[in-house]
Structure formats: C-alpha cells, structure tokens
Amino acid sequence: MKTLKSQTSEGLNLTTLCLRGLRRFVRKPMELYLIQHGEAKSESEDPTRPLTDRGREEVRWVADFAARIGLHPAEIRHSGKRRAEETALIFAEALSLKDKIRAVSGLAPSDEVRPLAEQLDFETQPLMVVGHLPFLSRLVSLLLVGDPDRIIVRFRMGGIVCLVRGDSVESAGIGRRWELAWIVTPDIIGPVFSTLHRSNR
Secondary structure, eight states, rough: OOOOOHHHHHHHHHHHHHHHHHHHHHSSEEEEEEEEEOBOOOTTTTTTBBBOHHHHHHHHHHHHHHHHHTTTEEEEOSSSSSHHHHHHHHHHHHHOGGGGGGSSSSSSTSOHHHHHHHHHOOOSSSEEEEEEETHHHHHHHHHSSSSSSOOOOOOOOOOEEEEEEOOSSTTOSSSSSSEEEEEEHHHHHHHHHHHHHHHOO
C-alpha cells in the first residue's frame, strides 16, 4: 500500500512533468542566428586579428540585408575576440542594437558546444551569436542531428545561418527540435547590393 507521502510525491512529479510539457508546447518558435566572423588579418599582420577592409565590407552587406528583412534579435553575443567583436558591432549598428551586444565565454573556436546547446533550451527570444569555426559548425551539427562531429552546414565568413527551434512535447531533446531555416552569405548579397547601388546612381 502506498503511503500518503509517496502518493503526494508522485502527484507532484506528474504535475511538474505536465507543466514542463505544456511550457514546451506553448512557446513560440525561437530563431537562432549564427554568424562566423568576417575575413580577418593573419596573426603575422596583426596579432589581434582585426577584420580586413574586405571583411568589413562583406559583413556590412549581410548586416544591411538583415536590417532590410527586419531581423531583431533580443541580444547579440560574441566570443570577445577582436574579429568577432568587430563583426558583432557592425551587425549591432545596422540593426540598432548597440545596447544589446556583449561578450560571453564559451564561444572560442575549440570550446565544447554542449554547454551552449543546453543553454539554448531555456532561451525564448531571438538570439544572434557571432563566433568561429569549428565551434559554430559543431554546434549546428549537434542541434540538428545530435552529432557535433558530422559536418551538416558549411559556414562562410560574414554569413548568417538561421536555425529555428520548433517547441513541442513531441520534438523535445537536443538534436530533434531544431531545423535549418535559411542561409545567406556575402557571395549572395554582394551582387544584389552592387546592382542596387548602380541603379541608385
């Protein structure tokens, strides 16, 4: 015979599970914008590795595109390395989010991706992350197929990879809830913006 204590404990556990499932079901899909920093100088040119002129231009193309389509992440996070910070600042300026940018730990090229993947489960607002390879590639692979060692998406410097998390009870769990929504790169945006600039002359 079950005691009152065990019955109460089971009831609380069942309620907790129901609430967690309901929370997952009612949350709106979350968008995650992953950006590899723009082209940077080599360490021999400058040990701090700032963006090259070409890198800045390509990032501006993509940032202007992001503004045109109305991207508005709640926050822009970057690794703190100069090339990532400069890339994030260009996006922050284009999206009018200069007060929503910050450096965070755990985004270095060789950092483990699981801590961020698990943290993303609790994010509810659109988020932009500016980082490096192989970190970003491994993160995408973990989120999409549950295996960080499989190459699923090939990043391009200055480009955006957008993932969407479909929140539901059935789709719970890392590697089963995220979908690739779209990718845009400077190679795509550059010709478009060049045509627009010529037509406006």
